[in-house]
Amino acid sequence: MFSLKIFRLVFKNIKRNSRQLVLASIGIIIGLWAFSLFLSFGLGVTNVVEGEIFPWDKIEVIPPATNLETSRVKHGRNVQSECEEDDYYINSKPNGTIDKEVASKFRKLRYLDDSVVEMIKKRSEVKTAYPKMQLTFPAIAEGGMDELHLSHPIRTEIFADGLEPSNLVQCDKTQTDEDMNRPRELRKCDVMYPFKFKDYTEENKHLGFCDKNSDCPKAIFCDTENSAKLWIFPLEKEDSSSKSSSNYYHTCYHAVPVVVSTYLLELWNGSVAPAHGYPKISKATLGTFLGLSFDVHLGRSMFSSKSLNVKPVRKRFQLVGISRRAIPLGVTLPISYASKFNRYFTTRDEANDILPNEIHKFETYSSVIVRVKSKQHITSFISYVNKLGFTQKDTNAETVGLVIIFVTGILVFISFVIIIIAAINIANTYFMIISERRREIGIMRAIGANRMDIRAIFLSEAAMLGFIDGTVGLGFGWLTSKLVDWIIWNVVPDFPFKPETAFSFPLWLILSTVGFGIIFCIMGALWPANHAAKVEPSEALLPQ
Amino acid sequence: MADAIITIKDVNKFYGSGNAKQQVLHDINLKIFEGEFISIVGTSGSGKTTLLNIIGGLDRRYEGSCTVDGKSVEKLNEKKLSRLRNETLGFVFQNFNLMEHLTAWENVALSSHFTGTNIESGKEFERASEVLARVGLKDKILSQPANLSGGQKQRVAIARALFNKPRILLCDEPTGNLDSKTGEDVIQLFRDLNRQDKITLLVITHEDRVSKATDRSVHIEDGKIISVNSKDAPVK
Numbered sequence A: 001m002f003s004l005k006i007f008r009l010v011f012k013n014i015k016r017n018s019r020q021l022v023l024a025s026i027g028i029i030i031g032l033w034a035f036s037l038f039l040s041f042g043l044g045v046t047n048v049v050e051g052e053i054f055p056w057d058k059i060e061v062i063p064p065a066t067n068l069e070t071s072r073v074k075h076g077r078n079v080q081s082e083c084e085e086d087d088y089y090i091n092s093k094p095n096g097t098i099d100k101e102v103a104s105k106f107r108k109l110r111y112l113d114d115s116v117v118e119m120i121k122k123r124s125e126v127k128t129a130y131p132k133m134q135l136t137f138p139a140i141a142e143g144g145m146d147e148l149h150l151s152h153p154i155r156t157e158i159f160a161d162g163l164e165p166s167n168l169v170q171c172d173k174t175q176t177d178e179d180m181n182r183p184r185e186l187r188k189c190d191v192m193y194p195f196k197f198k199d200y201t202e203e204n205k206h207l208g209f210c211d212k213n214s215d216c217p218k219a220i221f222c223d224t225e226n227s228a229k230l231w232i233f234p235l236e237k238e239d240s241s242s243k244s245s246s247n248y249y250h251t252c253y254h255a256v257p258v259v260v261s262t263y264l265l266e267l268w269n270g271s272v273a274p275a276h277g278y279p280k281i282s283k284a285t286l287g288t289f290l291g292l293s294f295d296v297h298l299g300r301s302m303f304s305s306k307s308l309n310v311k312p313v314r315k316r317f318q319l320v321g322i323s324r325r326a327i328p329l330g331v332t333l334p335i336s337y338a339s340k341f342n343r344y345f346t347t348r349d350e351a352n353d354i355l356p357n358e359i360h361k362f363e364t365y366s367s368v369i370v371r372v373k374s375k376q377h378i379t380s381f382i383s384y385v386n387k388l389g390f391t392q393k394d395t396n397a398e399t400v401g402l403v404i405i406f407v408t409g410i411l412v413f414i415s416f417v418i419i420i421i422a423a424i425n426i427a428n429t430y431f432m433i434i435s436e437r438r439r440e441i442g443i444m445r446a447i448g449a450n451r452m453d454i455r456a457i458f459l460s461e462a463a464m465l466g467f468i469d470g471t472v473g474l475g476f477g478w479l480t481s482k483l484v485d486w487i488i489w490n491v492v493p494d495f496p497f498k499p500e501t502a503f504s505f506p507l508w509l510i511l512s513t514v515g516f517g518i519i520f521c522i523m524g525a526l527w528p529a530n531h532a533a534k535v536e537p538s539e540a541l542l543p544q
Numbered sequence B: 001m002a003d004a005i006i007t008i009k010d011v012n013k014f015y016g017s018g019n020a021k022q023q024v025l026h027d028i029n030l031k032i033f034e035g036e037f038i039s040i041v042g043t044s045g046s047g048k049t050t051l052l053n054i055i056g057g058l059d060r061r062y063e064g065s066c067t068v069d070g071k072s073v074e075k076l077n078e079k080k081l082s083r084l085r086n087e088t089l090g091f092v093f094q095n096f097n098l099m100e101h102l103t104a105w106e107n108v109a110l111s112s113h114f115t116g117t118n119i120e121s122g123k124e125f126e127r128a129s130e131v132l133a134r135v136g137l138k139d140k141i142l143s144q145p146a147n148l149s150g151g152q153k154q155r156v157a158i159a160r161a162l163f164n165k166p167r168i169l170l171c172d173e174p175t176g177n178l179d180s181k182t183g184e185d186v187i188q189l190f191r192d193l194n195r196q197d198k199i200t201l202l203v204i205t206h207e208d209r210v211s212k213a214t215d216r217s218v219h220i221e222d223g224k225i226i227s228v229n230s231k232d233a234p235v236k
């Protein structure tokens, strides 16, 4: 009954009524076109959000927002940590001072240091974990005058993340495509040859003194800052004897290697360049910016005039990589630079000693980037992190995800309304076709068809029609998605996180589009087919 | 004589209801024997088609009993009745009733799509070619009905009726739309099918030459059998 041979008959039947059926199909096709397009768009946007903006498996562990002194009072007994007793000890001290020994133990758990990173790494939920250290002071970058042929250099406040070079994703065959393309996770090969992403402090010690850049080897800069000594031995405390300016040496040094995100290009082309009348930068010429160096005024801010207790210093940074996987805003630099700079800018007391509550600024991390093994692991890992006294950075991913689902849901609902109306149209057409074929039905009954056979023939016909409509609707949806992608790429100006494709057509979407075509055509034909099955053969055969 | 393959007993048939109720068949009793070639004659409106529909299980709203191949038609459910039509009976109509959008062989093999068939799956084309050859249309297997003459169309319709190897052929004025020459050919074909293939044939006709070709001729008038002429024992 539902064998393959029926296809020939069914196909010829459809062909015979092709004009009526094409007209009846338009609605179904439009509905399925809308369904596949809307749903694939929703999925595509979700992919972009989950994959590029808020990766679902990425959790950024951060210290609690409140600092050492106030957090105890605020959280009190609610904080579940191993040193709860000690916490109380701290708080209960009448004069409010902090026992140094307890504080160091305490800090271990309130701040993200190597031992916490190790603890996190050992968790079974965790696939990878590595620390990140942000600069704890402001900085301004200045440059681009020659490269962009401008009359004035461009100045901008910058943010910087320090990453351990050894934590960059390896670019070898052991990595899957998924690993290699993870958003915001730098790969070793994102740093372009011959540049290196490493701490040059040791090498700088042997480069010698200078007065200007030309005194130094090629691609090495002369540090004309008077704080040069801090540069060579940045962690050393300045001794008071060398405080006179004559004791400062100008030395040659390697620029600080940094990697920036292609997102900056999108930002530049989309907002900065139009607003300031600067030229746009095409993606193709991006490579020519590699090796570009620019000044960074560490300790200066464009937002705030609040002066730090330490004099700002100017350093040369060099672009060693441009990657869409780099942090979107700001630069990524080797973590040891971040630590040294942070140390330099910590608050000190009169004796130039670093205040104890400032130590965490260069000895602990601003966050630990964790990648969990699967979605199911997220909850248990987060509760573990909270137990340790840490929180995770809120990405708003869930809110954004809900909004996308909601909007997609409405659009899919609309396409279903179209499809349902179209199915009624199919029903109407089949009633017409059946009254046309009434005599034919009588003959089929006479030569042995039972009611089920008649129903099966009409429903098979509807199923095939649905299959054709589903395929055509899906095809149109796919073509439209290609067109929209093309427009996004070629017509719409660059915008942040501009995706390669805004659509996603997973297999289940393809199957369900065609499946819904079949189901709704069958539903439309159900009533007429039952009607046809009830035709009395002797009456259908009466001469008209 | 052989066993009766069709037995009609006290069949009454009414159309309409209330004042419009009209009796079309009156106490019909008839036995048709296996291998018989029988004709039903009568004027227009006398009830021939009605009787044929009852025998063929196309119309079950009648009084009395009708047994075909040992099965009581009025007692069979819809499914079993369809099966009987598919496996045991073959129908031929006056106006051929071919499907214009299907080729000759597809028309012939139409019943292979239905539940219960005597033809092995995959052998449909083979069987269709065989029966088309049997009715002399070996070279028209792939033709469209529109390209066939009336006689050829009727032979395709006969081939369609033969496709499932039926034991009984029910024909309602099969030569009614044919000229005398082609009509003659069709009658000859029926005779061959009856003699060689041992198919029981029931043919409704109002043509003398057809009824003369049959073993027995049943004359119906106003829903009543008024005479039965047999070749062996002709009743004058």
Ligand SMILES: Nc1ncnc2c1ncn2[C@@H]1O[C@H](COP(=O)(O)OP(=O)(O)OP(=O)(O)O)[C@@H](O)[C@H]1O
Binding pocket: A539, A542, B015, B016, B024, B042, B043, B044, B045, B046, B047, B048, B049, B050, B051
């Ligand atoms: N479906 C029907 N409803 C009402 N009356 C009908 C129906 N079918 C047939 N009749 C009536 O029953 C009577 C017998 O009809 P039937 O078709 O059996 O005649 P027939 O002998 O086959 O005639 P013909 O030689 O013209 O085909 C006629 O009076 C006809 O009007």
Ligand SMILES: [Mg+2]
Binding pocket: B048, B049, B050, B172
């Ligand atoms: Mg008739």
